[in-house]
Amino acid sequence: MIRRVKVMFQEVFAQRRLLWSLIQLDLRKRYGASFMGFFWSVINPLLQILIYTFVFGYILSVNVGGNAGAKNYGIFLFAGMLPWIAFSEAIQKSSTVILENKDLVKQVRFPVMLLPMHILLSSFLHEMIALAIFVVILFIVGQGPPLLAVGLVALFPLQLIFTLGVGLIASAFHVMYKDVGQLVNALLLLWFFATPIIFPLSLVPHWLQTPLLANPLAPLISAYRAALLGNEVPHLWAFIYFAGFSLVVFLIGVTLFHRLSRDFADLL
Amino acid sequence: MKAISVRNLTKDYRIYSQRGQKFKELITLNRRQFHEAKRALHDISFDVDPGECIGVIGDNGSGKSTLLKILAGTTAPTAGDIEIGGKVSYLLDPATGFNPEFSGRENVHIKCALLGLAPPQTNELFDVVHDFSGLGERIDHPMKTYSAGMVVRLGFAVAIHVPFDVLLIDEVLSVGDYLFQRKCVAAIRAFKDHGKTIMVSSHSLSDVATFCDRLILLNQGKMAMIGGTDAVVQAYVRDCDRRFTSIEEARVPIHDQALACCVDTLGKAAILAVHFIDAEGKETTHFTSGTGLTVRVRFLAEEEIVNPCIRIQFLRNDGMLVLGSNTYRHGIDLGRVKGHFEVLCHFPSINILEGDYYVNVGIWPDEYQSFVAKTPYDVHEYRYIVNIESERPHGGGLVLSPSQWTLNRLEDFK
Known part of the structure; x- marks a missing residue:
């Protein structure tokens, strides 16, 4: 299994230029396709954050700790949305990426793994842009991120392999079973509310906290908040849990994708 | 390498x-x-x-x-x-x-x-x-x-x-x-x-x-x-x-299907067997264009019939009549027949080109009736298939007709 992962990385490394071209292509489709491409790609998540902030921060006045209020809630939400949007977008797009590029898979010889991978990296780049915007906002509201924010960089590899693992599983199964597309959407919706993104874990009834913490994304989101907002740093065990979970999902994803991708050209 | x-x-x-x-x-x-x-x-x-x-x-x-x-x-x-x-x-x-x-x-x-x-x-x-x-x-x-x-x-x-x-x-x-x-x-x-x-x-x-x-x-x-x-x-x-040009088993051209299954017969005589014999005297259904082919028809006249007309037709896979021959055209008088007989129709050179052909065989009261009245003593339509093979020099199309080519230079052609 380790050898397979090594082979995979070698393949991808050998084709890194193609990977980069695919990412550029995706970014251009995202930002360049319509008149105000970049604007739309930012405005939609921003609008989502503003609406949630209005509903939960202002109308429902959810207490996220610190000085309660819409401003705090907005920032609290934004920090959680950053990794979530990158994750969910990557999963959603990787689940359909093989089918969308079926001519390529059938007619051109290249490591098919590049397709979900370029989606992952393109979503990640997009998150980095959003992160930069967020840091600017933090300075504007006079709540510059603590020095710990630099530690976020250490978390990125884990976030990437976890997302890649889930993405590979989704994309491989979607080729075999078209229903997976719908299933992924349903699961992501469920996952969104099962992750402390729009609410802090402290507001969750005690009996629900442990099951929610089993969600591997929970430590990730908490870590983002700790790094960007100076919230409480999650326990070391949470990190170990997330790292272990990511590694397992990643290995399953790579193995499964590797196995099934041999038949992609015939099944499409 | x-x-x-x-x-x-x-x-x-x-x-x-x-x-x-x-x-x-x-x-x-x-x-x-x-x-x-x-x-x-x-x-x-x-x-x-x-x-x-x-x-x-x-x-x-x-x-x-x-x-x-x-x-x-x-x-x-x-x-x-x-x-x-x-x-x-x-x-x-x-x-x-x-x-x-x-x-x-x-x-x-x-x-x-x-x-x-x-x-x-x-x-x-x-x-x-x-x-x-x-x-x-x-x-x-x-x-x-x-x-x-x-x-x-x-x-x-x-x-x-x-x-x-x-x-x-x-x-x-x-x-x-x-x-x-x-x-x-x-x-x-x-x-x-x-x-x-x-x-x-x-x-x-x-x-x-x-x-x-x-x-x-x-x-x-x-x-x-x-x-x-x-x-x-x-x-x-x-x-x-x-x-x-091939014929698949039991595939009768559509426009002749009605005709093939509804033929009224007069009885009296029945075709017992039809065989195809090549130049070496061997029974086969595979022939080469330009070689000998003999159709042997065995029949039984249960009652005495007078000078029946025996007709053999070759049809292309789409039902087009390619070649036909009958005893009247050749001026053959079979006289009064009763009992078992065989007639042989010999083509010294079968001059049709590559393809599968249906062979229809019929015994008719006379030639005129074989065209119009459609009431034979007995007839076997679309029942036999012979396969003919050609070589390249035989030419293309349906008919084998030997040809010679000459090239002349036209010195003072205006």
């Missing part, structure tokens, strides 16, 4: 005809198989030398594209070995890797990246590709404004300018305009001279005959023939002719 070496290549496609079959395989962890296997290629072996141009021909669905896809590496073989000496370039579907929203120029860069080229290499190639494609200033227009032929031209231009040792082309040559086709043929010839190996699949026999040294003929996934271009084209054309 061979340019392409294929050994015992077999490819099965899995056919899932029902929903849920794939899922059943998943939950049984592939221990049980629920799909049907469709064999697209069956035990193919061949070698291609460097500098050779080899064509693949065959009917639709005979496995041409599958073979090229496997050689290009986009789909994996089920069994067998493939070795390719050198770098491969391929053009399986010209539009692949092109994005309609982007300009031709950008698409060339994308496609080159897909084919494994670094940006500096692409920049070097770009002018040649652009020039070859003949797109001119349209290269900077979005690809969605291109005609189908223009897309092919650009795809082809990229595929042949990417450095390669082996080039695989699937069925695209005849799409471009005439000028472009000539350019392609010239380019392919030039590649051959430089020791590059080219493999093309095509339906256009004239295309492959123009520049292929050898051909592979595929028939339902099997290698029917490999050899010199002329020999394989001839074999394939002949095979198509044969199938076009």
Whole structure:
């Protein structure tokens, strides 16, 4: 299994230029396709954050700790949305990426793994842009991120392999079973509310906290908040849990994708 | 070192005809198989030398594209070995890797990246590709404004300018305009001279005959023939002719079906057996044009009948009467017959060309009735089939009529 992962990385490394071209292509489709491409790609998540902030921060006045209020809630939400949007977008797009590029898979010889991978990296780049915007906002509201924010960089590899693992599983199964597309959407919706993104874990009834913490994304989101907002740093065990979970999902994803991708050209 | 070496290549496609079959395989962890296997290629072996141009021909669905896809590496073989000496370039579907929203120029860069080229290499190639494609200033227009032929031209231009040792082309040559086709043929010839190996699949026999040294003929996934271009084209054309004129068991031409099943007979006499005998006196249904053929009809006259007319007809697979003969036309008076008889009708030279033919045999009260009244003593229609084979010098069409050719120079022709 380790050898397979090594082979995979070698393949991808050998084709890194193609990977980069695919990412550029995706970014251009995202930002360049319509008149105000970049604007739309930012405005939609921003609008989502503003609406949630209005509903939960202002109308429902959810207490996220610190000085309660819409401003705090907005920032609290934004920090959680950053990794979530990158994750969910990557999963959603990787689940359909093989089918969308079926001519390529059938007619051109290249490591098919590049397709979900370029989606992952393109979503990640997009998150980095959003992160930069967020840091600017933090300075504007006079709540510059603590020095710990630099530690976020250490978390990125884990976030990437976890997302890649889930993405590979989704994309491989979607080729075999078209229903997976719908299933992924349903699961992501469920996952969104099962992750402390729009609410802090402290507001969750005690009996629900442990099951929610089993969600591997929970430590990730908490870590983002700790790094960007100076919230409480999650326990070391949470990190170990997330790292272990990511590694397992990643290995399953790579193995499964590797196995099934041999038949992609015939099944499409 | 061979340019392409294929050994015992077999490819099965899995056919899932029902929903849920794939899922059943998943939950049984592939221990049980629920799909049907469709064999697209069956035990193919061949070698291609460097500098050779080899064509693949065959009917639709005979496995041409599958073979090229496997050689290009986009789909994996089920069994067998493939070795390719050198770098491969391929053009399986010209539009692949092109994005309609982007300009031709950008698409060339994308496609080159897909084919494994670094940006500096692409920049070097770009002018040649652009020039070859003949797109001119349209290269900077979005690809969605291109005609189908223009897309092919650009795809082809990229595929042949990417450095390669082996080039695989699937069925695209005849799409471009005439000028472009000539350019392609010239380019392919030039590649051959430089020791590059080219493999093309095509339906256009004239295309492959123009520049292929050898051909592979595929028939339902099997290698029917490999050899010199002329020999394989001839074999394939002949095979198509044969199938076009062949008769499948129990297939009676539609417009004669009603007629064939509703013939009233007078009784009195019955055809017992019909045999076909070749020049050596052997019973067979296979004959060669221009050789002897005898039809032997055995019949029983239960009551005494007077001078019946015995008629034999050869009909093409579509029911057209090709050849007919009867005892009245030949002035033969059979007299009063009662009991068992056999009549022999001998054709010293059966002058009809390749195909399957129905043979109708009938015993009629007289010739006139055989045309109009349709009430024979007995008749066997569309019951016998003979197969006739021809050789090339026999000519084409339906009728064998020996011909001689002469060439005269016209010195002072005005």
